[in-house]
Amino acid sequence: MASEESIAPPSKRVNELMTSGNMVRIYVGPDKAKSWTLHEDMLCYYSEFFKKAFQGGFSEATTKEMWLEEDEPAVFALFVDWLYGDLRRCTKYHVAEDTEHLVQWCKLSNFADKIIVEHLVSDALDRYKACCYAQELSKICPSKEAVRVVCLCQDTSSSFFRTLVEECARKYLRKGFEDFVGYGDALSTDANFAEAVGRQVLAHISLRAPECDLEDCTVHGLATAIQSNPVRHNRPVAHNQYRF
Secondary structure, three states, rough: OOOOOOOOOOOOHHHHOOOOOOOEEEEEOOOOOOOOOOOEHHHHHHHHHHHHHHHHOHHHHHHHHHHHHOOOHHHHHHHHHHHOOOOOOOOOOOOOOOOOOHHHHHHHHHHHHHHOOOHHHHHHHHHHHHHHOOOOHHHHOOHHHHHHHHHHHOOOOOOOHHEEEEEHHHHEEEOOOOHHHHHHHHHHHOHHHHHHHHHHHHHHHHOHHHOOOOOEEHHHHHHHOOOOOOOHHHHOOOOOOOOO
16 A cells, blocks of 8 residues: 655646646546546656556557546546646535545545555545534544445555544544444444444543543543532432432
8 A cells, every 4th residue: 555654745846747748548437438638747747557557568558548447437536636736625514414525535545545646645534534524524423435435445554544433433422422323334334443443432531631632522521520520520319319
């Protein structure tokens, strides 16, 4: 897999990569329904995968065409936007039902890893992080599909996997959490993911209140309240009262 360390932007500017006029055509999807004509120099400068294909010893170097049969046009479209500097920050209002919007960022990260574009891996993750805590999605666990997509192509040490684990655990621990069905679906998707989330929750519970950085934490918020007003929280309970 590609490294996910912070990578400096390439030294060449876009205008320098568009002077030759050499173009390539890329078909995407099982039926070739969608295709893009792109600047060869720019595509190969950013991606080692495309460089080996169009400027190496493969047939694409002669035909200047490629067919990405197993990839999705919608995901490739995001890559093209990124390639030409138009992958903008998301400005939409995020409703709870729009989890597919987050899945697209997961798929883009996988695609970036496939074509060896390391800084796009990081950019896709940044956009996922910005969206998963926005508006109504801030109370929704990672969807089953998002977990499946990431676990399918990325190992447990990847930044995207760790991000989904942290997101699931932190949302579960916040006051007002109600997405128990989504939480169960996410954990049932992958055993490694379920284990990682469980360990993350336990690790957070073991923190002392001053170490907790989670806003509205159900564990440490209660601990803080008890410390600030011990008399109120330690009153004796009458024999006919139940403690829940």
